[in-house]
Amino acid sequence: MLVYDIQNVTKYYPGQTRPANRDVSLQIHTGEIFGILGDNGAGKTTLIRQMMNLLRSTSGEITLFGQPVTRDPLWTPRNVGYMPQESSSLNCLTVGEALYYTAHLRGLRRAEAQDERESLLDLWQIREMRDQYSNRLSGGQRRLLRLAVATVGAPPVLILDEPTNDLDPQRRKRVWDVLRRLNAERGTTIIFITHDAIEAEKIIQRVAIMRDGALAAVGRPADLKRTVDQKLRLELFCSPDAPPHFPPPLTPHEVQPGRWTVLVERQAASAVLGQLDLTQVDDFRLYSATLEDLYLHYAAVPA
């Protein structure tokens, strides 16, 4: 069954001549774990805000469970739990209050809302934060609270904007474990944006990669990898002040200062390594394509 059916959606913000996204068509099915990848400004957040009916599309249509999201303003909020990228909306509330009021406003009875609060404090392992004010929490703790708030009331669909940003590795793992569990036990459809492609690869079933507001690729990671899996990923670590010299026609990508990555043809790998001055490199790794490579590949290739 289709959860979201997105047809030719385009969004121009007022006063802008370039669209934030253009002609996006996409279907997401019940029980999928669907990832959206793309560079900053690629139109990912605009798309999920359109899917939440928080933004009106300039053209095109989005339906949720067969009904246009714009027809009944309460249709999407009743069916979808949403975690925005940034939000200080709960600043004055304690963690317990935030969960309780969200649960009650989502339609749970008072006693149910109290039970839901207790259950979510345990599920997300945030019980020790129960009586703390949200504005006193660290960035990672706030993100966990926002995740817990999004999952209040067990909505059939979750839309999460960068759920693991600011989290330490242990908490990141916890988030992926909980999301996988919600998907397996409740059949929750999970749609999320992430820049953490390597971590997300563990749970993503299908992925959309956006570039300059358009969809560059959509599909199962395994299928998409076939388009790039003839290539190996070469990762170099060096001083940020002395970038390595890559032989043409390689187009390296600086993932972070001092960390470079480039895709090379399998048969050319030895030659490329031979042409690099490895004495100026602190470390290097060579491995087959990952979801991050897909992301880098499609984000670099014009759509």
Add this chain to the structure above:
Amino acid sequence: MPPSPRNSQPFLVQLGDLFLIELTNWRWSWRSMLLTATITPLFGIIALGIFARDSGPSTLAYVLTGNLVLSLLFGAMDKVQSRFTYMRVVGALDYFAALPIQRYSLIQAVAVAFFLLSLPSLLATLGVGALLLNLSLHLHPLLLIVIPVCALSLAGLGAFIGVTVRDPHEGGSLSLLVTLVLAGLGPVAVPPERLPGIFLILGRFSPATYAASALRQVILGPVTLHLWLDLGVLIAFAVAFLWLVGWKMDWRGTS
């Protein structure tokens, strides 16, 4: 169809929850309420009271009620403006819009919560101001209607500023400008006979003029038929501003 989504809460339940959520804003707002909505009007009373000491109780009545309006401008209007601006800037409106609630339950909850939060400052200004000016109060039961109506009409104006401005700096500046203009235009803190004619004409378009007039009647007396005109205009201002806020606010596919 999705697996049987829950029904939304009735409007009044939404309003109750959102009101309680908004009341928690006292955790940050009480300091500025104390400074701007209590101390500033009291300084105004002291300063204007010194000048108006020999002008008789009629002029002192304007000083007292004008500064009560100033307390509401700082307490209800400015704080509601800050709240709406803040909600827009930090994405809180997205949080609320992603819940199955109606926009007017949120707007009314903010306005009512900040009315209650501004009440202690208003009452402190009234009590201390009457003592400082040596005025005897003749409180009329209609005070219980007049104060909320005054506060809601000014809160509505604050909310409209909050959903219109681009950022908190612009919101703060505009709110201060509006506060000064509304307090200065019309017979708010100064009797009409001491104002230029143009101020009297412009004052007819200001909710502060009607708020000051209504407060004067129910706090110091006598209550006249003019009170019903004041209340009617203030209610019209409140309804119009709150409707405009709902129309202008970024909420579910309206932007």
